[in-house]
Structure formats: structure tokens, C-alpha cells
Amino acid sequence: MEQGNKSIVVDAGNTRIKVGLFQGHDLQEVHAFSNDELDKLKSLLIKFKNLSGIISSVRSDKNTKWLKGLLPNAFLFNHQLSIPLTNNYESPTTLGIDRLANAIAAANISDKNALVIDIGTCIKYDFIRYPQIYEGGAISPGIELRYKSMHQFTGKLPLVEDRIQGPFVGKNTLDAMRSGVINGMHLEMVGFIEEYRRLYPELTIFLTGGDSQYFELGNKYGIFADENLTLKGLLIALIHAQTTFSSSN
Numbered sequence: 001m002e003q004g005n006k007s008i009v010v011d012a013g014n015t016r017i018k019v020g021l022f023q024g025h026d027l028q029e030v031h032a033f034s035n036d037e038l039d040k041l042k043s044l045l046i047k048f049k050n051l052s053g054i055i056s057s058v059r060s061d062k063n064t065k066w067l068k069g070l071l072p073n074a075f076l077f078n079h080q081l082s083i084p085l086t087n088n089y090e091s092p093t094t095l096g097i098d099r100l101a102n103a104i105a106a107a108n109i110s111d112k113n114a115l116v117i118d119i120g121t122c123i124k125y126d127f128i129r130y131p132q133i134y135e136g137g138a139i140s141p142g143i144e145l146r147y148k149s150m151h152q153f154t155g156k157l158p159l160v161e162d163r164i165q166g167p168f169v170g171k172n173t174l175d176a177m178r179s180g181v182i183n184g185m186h187l188e189m190v191g192f193i194e195e196y197r198r199l200y201p202e203l204t205i206f207l208t209g210g211d212s213q214y215f216e217l218g219n220k221y222g223i224f225a226d227e228n229l230t231l232k233g234l235l236i237a238l239i240h241a242q243t244t245f246s247s248s249n
């Protein structure tokens with residue numbers, strides 16, 4: 001099969017593994033797999049095993065090796081790979097590689113400071129100082145982690161599995177938990193945004209992640225929402241790695 005200028009990008013998060021198929025710079029297909037769909041993921045990756053690509057994984061080393069084994073021609077995105085950013089994190093080698101991918105995408109698009117908010121298993125806040133300097137950010141629990149921990153560490157709280165916002169003043173247990181989690185995350189994010197804007201008035205804000213669809217952060221911040229920001233950052237990292245790799249050979 002003629003696969004031309006096609007590449008495969010894998011973003012293995014803790015809840016879902018996302019796969020992007022690019023033709024040049026165009027993201028043509030996105031597939032997402034939960035942890036009980038790894039056989040389906042394997043069947044897809046086998047079809048594209050000859051493609052060049054890049055794998056980003058914040059999962060266990062075993063899981064990451066399994067992915068790399070399925071895509072032998074792909075780079076493993078890690079802290080040894082050259083990137084088009086300066087990393088000012090104090091522990092650069094422990095920085096989540098998905099956060100770095102988001103930062104690369106944001107720095108590529110924004111012509112000023114940038115803040116990425118990625119709502120997945122965790123909420124990741126990442127600040128990129130113009131031009132191309134990754135500074136750091138914050139990590140807090142996402143929706144499922146909040147609901148699961150309230151259920152697991154109490155005797156009486158049920159496990160909430162929906163994504164309903166609930167009224168601000170919750171009038172029963174379920175609504176009180178929904179308000180605490182969904183309204184709580186909303187207020188947390190607005191609080192972070194307001195403080196970042198106060199500290200850095202020139203700021204582009206990016207929103208991504210599987211649970212970003214449940215939050216309306218309002219027009220006043222001019223938010224740039226892109227569900228596939230991480231995949232796009234990984235493509236830029238791949239192109240950068242290919243360029244530096246071939247020029248050093």
C-alpha cells in the first residue's frame with residue numbers, strides 16, 4: 001500500500017490511548033481506545049506498523065514498551081529527544097511527556113505567552129513563556145479521579161459516573177457531589193485563568209482533553225479549544241526529531 005507522506009502519532013494517556021493519522025500536516029483520522037479496547041488498538045496499529053511516527057506515553061514502562069513494539073518505526077517521545085522548546089522545569093526528566101506535547105503545540109500557534117488547560121485523567125495547566133520557553137504549571141485531579149476518590153475514601157458517598165453539572169446549591173447527595181466536582185473544577189479553572197491573566201496580561205489560552213467538552217469557560221478569555229492539541233504537538237515533535245536526526249547523520 002502506498003502510504004506516502006503519512007505518519008502515525010500515539011498519545012497514551014492514563015484513561016485513553018489516542019491515535020492520530022496525519023497526511024503531511026493534516027490530521028486525517030483520530031481513534032481513541034479505553035483500557036478494555038487494547039485488542040482493537042493493536043489491530044489498528046498492526047495496519048500501520050511500517051509508518052514513521054511518534055509515541056507519547058505517560059503509562060507504565062510495560063505499556064509503553066508494548067506500544068513501541070507494535071510501531072517499530074516510531075520515535076518514542078522522551079526527554080532525550082530534541083524539542084523546539086527550552087524546558088525550564090526544575091525536574092525536566094520527570095515532566096509528563098503529554099504536557100510537553102501540549103506546550104509544543106501551543107508555542108507553535110501562539111505569538112505570545114500561552115496557557116494550556118488539558119482536562120483528562122488529571123487537569124494539567126502548562127505555561128509557556130513567549131517565545132518557546134516551557135516554565136511549568138499545575139496538576140490536579142480530573143472528574144473521574146475526584147468522584148472515585150470520594151467514593152473510595154468515604155463510607156457513604158456513592159460512585160458518580162455521569163458528567164452532569166448539577167445546580168450550584170446541591171439539594172441532595174448526588175447534586176451536592178456534582179456541584180462540588182463540576183462546579184468546583186469550573187471555578188478552579190476560572191481562578192487559574194484569572195490569576196495567569198493578572199500575572200501575564202498577554203496570554204493565549206488553549207483548552208483540550210477528553211473532558212473539556214463538559215466545561216464552558218466563556219468567550220471573554222478568547223479560548224482556543226482543540227480536542228486534538230496533544231496529537232498536533234506530537235506531530236511537530238516528530239517533524240523536529242526527523243529533521244534533527246537526519247541532519248546529525
Ligand SMILES: Nc1ncnc2c1ncn2[C@@H]1O[C@H](COP(=O)(O)OP(=O)(O)O)[C@@H](O)[C@H]1O
Nearest residue numbers: 013014015016034119120121122144209210211
Ligand atoms: N468515547 C469516550 N470514551 C471514554 N471516555 C471518553 C470518551 N470521550 C470522552 N471521554 C472522556 O475523556 C476522559 C479522558 O480524557 P483524556 O484526555 O483522553 O484523558 P487521558 O489523556 O488522561 O487518558 C474520560 O474521563 C471521559 O470522560
Ligand SMILES: CC(C)(COP(=O)(O)O)[C@@H](O)C(=O)NCCC(=O)O
Nearest residue numbers: 013014058094095096120121122139
Ligand atoms: C500529570 C500526568 C499524570 C497527567 O496524565 P494524564 O491526565 O494526561 O493521563 C502526567 O502528565 C504525568 O505522569 N506527569 C509526570 C509528572 C509531571 O508532569 O511533573
Ligand SMILES: [K+]
Nearest residue numbers: 013098120230
Ligand atoms: K493526555
